[in-house]
Amino acid sequence: MNGEQNKKLALQFKNVDFHYRNAAGEIPILKNMNLSVADGGFVSIIGASGSGKSTIFRLIVGLEERTGGSIYLNEKQVADRPGKVGYMPQQDLLMPWRTVLQNAALPLELQKENHLDRGTVQNLLEAFGLKGYEDKYPHELSGGMRQRVSFLRATLSGSNVLLLDEPFSALDAMTKLFMQEWLLEQWEQQQSTILFITHDISEALFLSDRIFVITETPFTTLKEIEVPLERPRRQHDLDKKEVAELKNNLLEQFRMRV
Amino acid sequence: MKNYLYSIILITIFLFIWEAGARFVDTSFILPAPAEIAMKIWELKAELLLHHLPITLAVIAIGLGISLVLGIILATSMNISKTLEQAIYPVLITSQTIPIIALAPIFVLWFGYSIWSKVIVTIIITFFPITVSTFDGFRSASKELKELFQTLGASKRQLFFKLEVPSALPSFFSGLKVAVPMSVIGSAIGEWLGAQAGLGYFSRRMMTQFNGAGVFAPIVVLSLIGILLFTSVVLLEKFILKWRRS
Numbered sequence: 158m159n160g161e162q163n164k165k166l167a168l169q170f171k172n173v174d175f176h177y178r179n180a181a182g183e184i185p186i187l188k189n190m191n192l193s194v195a196d197g198g199f200v201s202i203i204g205a206s207g208s209g210k211s212t213i214f215r216l217i218v219g220l221e222e223r224t225g226g227s228i229y230l231n232e233k234q235v236a237d238r239p240g241k242v243g244y245m246p247q248q249d250l251l252m253p254w255r256t257v258l259q260n261a262a263l264p265l266e267l268q269k270e271n272h273l274d275r276g277t278v279q280n281l282l283e284a285f286g287l288k289g290y291e292d293k294y295p296h297e298l299s300g301g302m303r304q305r306v307s308f309l310r311a312t313l314s315g316s317n318v319l320l321l322d323e324p325f326s327a328l329d330a331m332t333k334l335f336m337q338e339w340l341l342e343q344w345e346q347q348q349s350t351i352l353f354i355t356h357d358i359s360e361a362l363f364l365s366d367r368i369f370v371i372t373e374t375p376f377t378t379l380k381e382i383e384v385p386l387e388r389p390r391r392q393h394d395l396d397k398k399e400v401a402e403l404k405n406n407l408l409e410q411f412r413m414r415v
Numbered sequence: 416m417k418n419y420l421y422s423i424i425l426i427t428i429f430l431f432i433w434e435a436g437a438r439f440v441d442t443s444f445i446l447p448a449p450a451e452i453a454m455k456i457w458e459l460k461a462e463l464l465l466h467h468l469p470i471t472l473a474v475i476a477i478g479l480g481i482s483l484v485l486g487i488i489l490a491t492s493m494n495i496s497k498t499l500e501q502a503i504y505p506v507l508i509t510s511q512t513i514p515i516i517a518l519a520p521i522f523v524l525w526f527g528y529s530i531w532s533k534v535i536v537t538i539i540i541t542f543f544p545i546t547v548s549t550f551d552g553f554r555s556a557s558k559e560l561k562e563l564f565q566t567l568g569a570s571k572r573q574l575f576f577k578l579e580v581p582s583a584l585p586s587f588f589s590g591l592k593v594a595v596p597m598s599v600i601g602s603a604i605g606e607w608l609g610a611q612a613g614l615g616y617f618s619r620r621m622m623t624q625f626n627g628a629g630v631f632a633p634i635v636v637l638s639l640i641g642i643l644l645f646t647s648v649v650l651l652e653k654f655i656l657k658w659r660r661s
């Protein structure tokens with residue numbers, strides 16, 4: 158993206174350390190890690206299973222406490238991070254006893270400083286293709302719809318930063334392609350910053366401005382790759398020569414590690 | 416109605432065998448025939464339904480009511496504090512090893528023939544399934560959802576009312592469905608062991624008079640109460656847990 162230098166940073170890690178602890182001792186995941194994401198960017202994180210992708214998100218939302226360093230959100234160090242970022246966890250996590258509308262509006266109920274009103278929710282429901290489903294329960298929805306409700310809920314946390322942890326991994330291939338295009342549309346309209354975890358290299362290439370690759374664990378930096386594609390994008394853009402080469406390179410890297 | 420067809424057939428067959436067996440044995444104070452019992456109920460309907468039934472119903476209602484309050488308070492306390500859980504849980508289990516029948520005469524000594532000796536028996540039998548199932552229900556709240564609430568900045572109170580309570584409801588109702596028939600048994604045992612009125616008491620009095628049909632008549636009424644209460648709980652559950660209907 159042009160003018161990246163002048164842009165504000167939505168998210169920044171400065172020398173962040175983190176390890177899990179279990180009976181056998183410490184499991185280091187982040188070592189003195191640095192990372193920055195420009196405001197309005199779409200960034201994917203890819204890496205092998207267990208490499209620490211979800212851990213990065215858990216640190217950002219405050220579910221795990223870093224052991225060193227600092228994390229900045231919109232260039233401010235936030236002590237009390239809960240409620241400050243929209244987080245869509247790895248599973249869709251809808252509450253079976255709440256309707257679509259009630260599930261989506263959860264942030265409005267829980268966050269004191271959330272000033273979005275029901276009208277906004279109604280409008281967004283329509284934009285998210287959920288109109289007419291407001292009063293349905295989660296088990297009455299398709300997988301793609303459940304993901305959209307979950308994404309809507311993350312959006313309604315009112316933050317400009319959205320963390321999406323493998324949102325489409327459970328969907329069939331067709332639905333997935335459709336949801337990817339839909340997600341880009343939403344992102345362009347809302348001008349939010351999206352961090353997107355995925356295992357799917359094509360998905361990362363299609364969606365992102367930049368891709369962070371976790372090459373080893375624990376990690377200090379993530380390998381950063383610029384995606385050489387203009388927007389708006391179409392799925393067949395992935396067949397372009399330089400993108401195809403990039404994809405093969407990435408695949409090769411992962412193959413070496415397995 | 417169709418769902419009950421097979422059980423109705425089964426019960427009918429059972430009643431026929433019983434009727435035949437009773438006529439064959441022909442000692443009605445040991446084995447009264449179903450028809451004889453039905454006739455007895457009809458004959459005693461005023462005494463059973465107007466005099467003894469209200470007293471037993473009061474025992475059931477008060478006992479179940481206190482069990483509900485007690486069970487929910489205990490389950491909530493154990494859910495809130497690990498220390499309380501460690502303190503209460505073993506006591507809870509121990510309370511269920513008490514042989515109530517052996518202890519009931521003592522309740523009669525304490526409370527006399529008042530309603531409270533029967534209520535206590537009912538409470539001891541029914542609060543356990545309610546407490547344990549509600550507590551398990553609280554704990555069944557998914558860890559991932561808890562974390563999601565946390566990331567949205569939910570308070571402890573919000574977490575409890577908006578996540579833990581709804582998560583506990585299905586399990587709570589399962590416990591209630593176990594407790595309701597047991598409350599009928601509890602009231603009957605209580606009255607059997609010391610009372611001056613009530614269906615359990617009446618059954619026992621008939622026993623001393625070798626009136627077989629008279630023993631069974633109030634028992635049939637008790638069992639109908641149990642079925643009725645159980646059905647009400649199922650309906651209430653269906654209404655409250657609408658989202659489970661697919």
Ligand SMILES: Nc1ncnc2c1ncn2[C@@H]1O[C@H](COP(=O)(O)OP(=O)(O)OP(=O)(O)O)[C@@H](O)[C@H]1O
Nearest residue numbers: 177178179184204205206207208209210211212213
């Ligand atoms: N609570 C925990 N205690 C101890 N170790 C943990 C804990 N949570 C995760 N880990 C370990 O930390 C590592 C990183 O986990 P993480 O969930 O971040 O991986 P991931 O990259 O998101 O994997 P996946 O692609 O499978 O979701 C894994 O090896 C995992 O076993």
Ligand SMILES: [Mg+2]
Nearest residue numbers: 210211212247
């Ligand atoms: Mg993960």
